[in-house]
Each structure stands twice: as structure tokens, then as C-alpha cells.
Amino acid sequence: MFGLIGHLTSLEHAQEVARDLGYPEYADQGLDFWCSAPPQIVDNIKVTSITGQIIEGRYVESCFLPEMLAYRRIKAAMRKILNAMAHAQKQGIKITALGGFSSIVFEEFNLHKHRQVRNIQLEFDRFTTGNTHTAYVICRQVELASAQLGIELSQATVAVCGATGDIGSAVCRWLNTKTDVASLLMIARNQERLQALQSDLGRGKIMGLEEALPQADIIVWVASMRKGMEIDPKQLKQPCLLIDGGYPKNMGTKISHPGVHVLKGGIVEHSLDIDWKIMNIVRMAVPGRQLFACFAESMLLEFEKLYTNFSWGRNQITVEKMEQIGKLSVKHGFKPLLVEEC
């Protein structure tokens, strides 16, 4: 049995979902209510691989909301993630993905120091961040979608916003070793971490977002932003490929500008329908087949009976592990989402 720990993108989203699911009394509640709500298993899942193998899983809603970080409800945020992990472990789930901000909160607030959750001693090898598969999928999206749009990587400038993060640094490593991308621009706030990444890669230009955007043919957004930022599409190159891997999305602007192509980053489509309801709730375009790559990682580990924290810690993702999870992804029938209109 595999598990998925997820959360909604905002208080407003949580209120809408409560209303849609027929809980109007929850729909009127503010952040305090969500801070005290316990984790819930809200979906039972069945996934069939293209090999014919069938696995079952559970979706655990942690009730974490990104606003908890903005409004200094840090203790509540920590409790949400630890309680959701304990809840998954208590069900006997062997491998559970920490979706979206769950792993960010885990790392940021050193939750490995809080192993004891009431009567449960958390066994961290039952959990994976899912970031190796996410980084792999984003890299394949860069390679495949650029080809769809006629952008030659050997002549392209790729900007990675959130370059020093777990996913961002893995993407930079892959682009550096597996592609002939002409120029790599690295964006984040902490300069020391950027310099460390630059010396690790032996290349890459450290740049502010404002300066980088007009130069980039491809922009990979993998910054841990609590809400999307507005950008002016007129400043972008044409064609320009924007791959937004953030959850919540990094880009707050709805872009409909000729030559500017937005791709949902870190999303895969399964070759067969998945028996679940949860992707309707997070408003995935094709909810029966499309899902976050981090969730797919725990499915892949379950298919392979690889009960280990495949992705764990920060900035440990190697190109070899991305290739390994990538092979399993193809084997079981997952494909990176590509640009539709091509």
C-alpha cells in the first residue's frame, strides 16, 4: 500500500473544496479552524501499471495551508505534517510521498528531530519527498517541449528560478551533464547557496529574476513561493517556454501571449485511468490520468516494492537516481505533460 500526503493551495481553495464536497459549515471557517483540523484519509486509490500490476493507496489530507507560514502559524504547520505522517504510518502504509510544501516544511523546520508523535515513532524510510521523480519529469519537459516549440537547447538560455532548492539544483545538475544547453541562469535569494551551486556545477550565471526573464528561452519555476507572482509577458522572448513546477503555482499571471507557452511542470499523465477522486479536488485538467510527479514516485516505489526513502534530505538528488526513477516511470506508463497545441 502506498500513501500520498497532500494539501490545498490556499485558505480560499480549502473553503471552496469544503463547499464542493458538501461541508458548508467548514466552508465558512477561517485559518484557525484549519490549524486545529486533524489529518484525514479522503481517498482510496487503485492504480494499474501498463505491465498489468495493480496497487492500492490512500490519500492523506494534512489540512496544512500555505497561509500558516505567512501568518506565523509555524507550530501548526509543523504539527500538520508530523500528524499526517504518523497517520499514514499508523495505517501500515509502506511508502508515502510528502507532496508540495510537506517536504519543504519538514526540511525547513528540522522535523527529523521530532520523531516521536504521541505513541508513534516515525520511521522515515517509509516516506519519500518524491522530488527525484519531479526533477526528472521537469528535465524531460525541458527537453521534449523545447523540441516541440523548435527551441534548440544548444542555442538556448535556460533560467531556473529556485535553482538552489532540492528540485531546482537537481534540474541544474541534469541540464549541466545530460544536455548541451548553451547558457544556464540561476535565480534564488540566498547568494551563498547560489555560489556553492555554481562552484559545484562549474558553470551557470547567478542573476536576479528581473534581469534573467528577458534573456531566457526557457524558464523553469521551482521556487517555494506561498503564492504566485505577477510577471509581464511582454518582457519575455518569443518563443519562450515557461515550465511552472511550483505548488502553489509560482506564476500568478494568466498568460495568453503569442509565442509564450506555459506548461504545468512536474506533472505526469498515466497511460491508464486511475481509480480515485482526489485530482478533481485539486482541479487537474484530466483528473483521471494526470497527477503530480512526486505522488507518482510513491506509486513507482510501491510497484517495485522499493520500500525506502528514495528521495530524502536536501540537495542529494543525483543524475543517476533521476535516470533510475525515470526508467521506472516509463516502465509503468507515466509520461511528462507536454505543450498541447503543438
Ligand code: NDP
Ligand atoms: P526547496 O525549499 O528545496 O527550494 C526552494 C527554492 O526556491 C530555493 O532555491 C529558494 O532559495 C527559492 N526561493 C524561495 N522563494 C523564492 C523567491 N521569492 N524568489 C526566488 N527564489 C525563491 O523546495 P523544493 O525544491 O522542494 O520545491 C520547489 C517547488 O516545487 C515548491 O513550490 C513545491 O511545492 C513544488 N513541488 C512540486 C512537486 C510536483 O510533483 N509537481 C513535488 C514537490 C514539490 P532562496 O530561499 O535562497 O530564495
